[in-house]
Amino acid sequence: MRISDRLATLVSDGDGWGVFYKARALVAEGVAVTELTIGEHDIPTHPRILEEMHRAARGGHTGYAAVPGTDALRDKVAAHVTERSGVPTGRGNVLITPGGQSGLFAAHMLACAPGDRGLFIDPYYATYPGTIRAAGALPVPVAARAEDGFQPDPARIAASAAGATSLLINTPNNPTGILYDRDRLQGLVDLTRTRGLWLISDEVYDTMVWDGRHLSPRALPGARDHTLVVGSMSKSHAMTGSRIGWVIGPEPAISALIDLATHTTYGVPGYIQDAALFALDEGAWLEEEIAAPFRRRRDLAAGIVAGCPVVQSAPAQGAMYLMLDIRRTGLSGLGFAEALLDRHRIAVMPGESFGRAAAGHVRVALTVEDAALARALDVLLRFAEDLCREAAE
Numbered sequence: 001m002r003i004s005d006r007l008a009t010l011v012s013d014g015d016g017w018g019v020f021y022k023a024r025a026l027v028a029e030g031v032a033v034t035e036l037t038i039g040e041h042d043i044p045t046h047p048r049i050l051e052e053m054h055r056a057a058r059g060g061h062t063g064y065a066a067v068p069g070t071d072a073l074r075d076k077v078a079a080h081v082t083e084r085s086g087v088p089t090g091r092g093n094v095l096i097t098p099g100g101q102s103g104l105f106a107a108h109m110l111a112c113a114p115g116d117r118g119l120f121i122d123p124y125y126a127t128y129p130g131t132i133r134a135a136g137a138l139p140v141p142v143a144a145r146a147e148d149g150f151q152p153d154p155a156r157i158a159a160s161a162a163g164a165t166s167l168l169i170n171t172p173n174n175p176t177g178i179l180y181d182r183d184r185l186q187g188l189v190d191l192t193r194t195r196g197l198w199l200i201s202d203e204v205y206d207t208m209v210w211d212g213r214h215l216s217p218r219a220l221p222g223a224r225d226h227t228l229v230v231g232s233m234s235k236s237h238a239m240t241g242s243r244i245g246w247v248i249g250p251e252p253a254i255s256a257l258i259d260l261a262t263h264t265t266y267g268v269p270g271y272i273q274d275a276a277l278f279a280l281d282e283g284a285w286l287e288e289e290i291a292a293p294f295r296r297r298r299d300l301a302a303g304i305v306a307g308c309p310v311v312q313s314a315p316a317q318g319a320m321y322l323m324l325d326i327r328r329t330g331l332s333g334l335g336f337a338e339a340l341l342d343r344h345r346i347a348v349m350p351g352e353s354f355g356r357a358a359a360g361h362v363r364v365a366l367t368v369e370d371a372a373l374a375r376a377l378d379v380l381l382r383f384a385e386d387l388c389r390e391a392a393e
């Protein structure tokens with residue numbers, strides 16, 4: 001039987017996922033590998049959140065929940081967004097989704113008709129091109145160059161904007177760990193408004209900011225009517241497996257997305273929503289507790305890398321990653337990551353797996369305990385220095 005093109009084109013983009021799968025296969029065979037690949041916490045969901053989930057499920061919140069989300073959770077998320085961004089936000093601006101990924105898909109279904117072009121910034125989170133394709137649109141990458149500190153360039157975006165209906169951005173950024181600065185964000189807000197594009201802002205790392213404060217582009221002048229914010233509790237509350245997130249946007253957009261949800265997800269389990277409400281009600285201490293190890297490891301890792309003459313790190317201002325420039329070794333990110341896994345049993349992601357703009361880099365996830373991270377970084381940097389020395393001989 002034929003599989004529709006809509007699904008057949010959902011292959012993952014980017015080179016280098018082989019390193020991740022090889023590391024997983026080695027681990028399955030019992031080989032000790034330090035995995036610094038995907039962005040998942042090394043701690044489980046907080047026991048108090050799980051207790052609340054249990055209480056809600058035992059209390060009977062196991063039937064169909066309201067498709068847009070429970071009133072209580074939508075109100076809580078609206079209040080949370082209002083408080084954090086300063087933008088007045090009400091229940092009608094919030095759709096609860098099963099995780100950020102579902103929100104990204106919904107936002108593109110809203111913004112893009114079949115045949116439209118959906119812009120996104122390269123380097124990018126792995127699902128972006130496929131998500132845009134799943135909405136029937138053509139994914140168009142726009143490079144944020146290493147030479148510009150991986151900041152997106154409104155002029156380059158403008159040059160690719162013909163036929164586009166959306167621009168997807170992500171700050172704090174996966175894979176680079178950088179924050180977009182205010183001027184760039186304002187430039188993107190202005191550009192998307194004047195060109196009639198939806199600005200889709202992926203803010204799933206908004207509680208993991210190490211330098212300065214998170215800035216949502218929705219809070220900037222002129223943004224509110226054409227910006228959709230995708231949020232999630234996966235990273236902020238170590239709830240990756242619970243699948244809980246949201247889309248924030250203008251009321252007519254949210255109303256259209258509720259129709260989409262009715263025909264796709266049909267909502268999010270009520271006991272998960274109750275647990276999410278509990279977690280948000282706890283306030284900032286819980287988010288800070290979850291973010292703290294990553295802040296500490298960022299400092300630790302930045303200190304170690306700073307002592308290396310041949311490898312540079314992009315400014316790691318947020319999220320769970322360090323993007324290392326290994327171009328002076330003469331290897332590609334892929335070649336470096338493969339050799340590091342083969343020789344030293346350390347798995348990092350080749351930059352190329354996040355797009356061409358990250359070629360010659362590797363992404364290190366700060367997702368193992370501090371001592372193991374420090375050891376792995378020492379080995380990685382010594383390996384890079386040896387390669388440089390061999391290349392010079």
Ligand code: PMP
Binds near residue numbers: 173174245
């Ligand atoms: N956006 C980015 C940038 C991510 O890194 C991730 C997960 N790694 C997601 C979205 C999706 O997260 P979730 O669906 O778990 O909320």
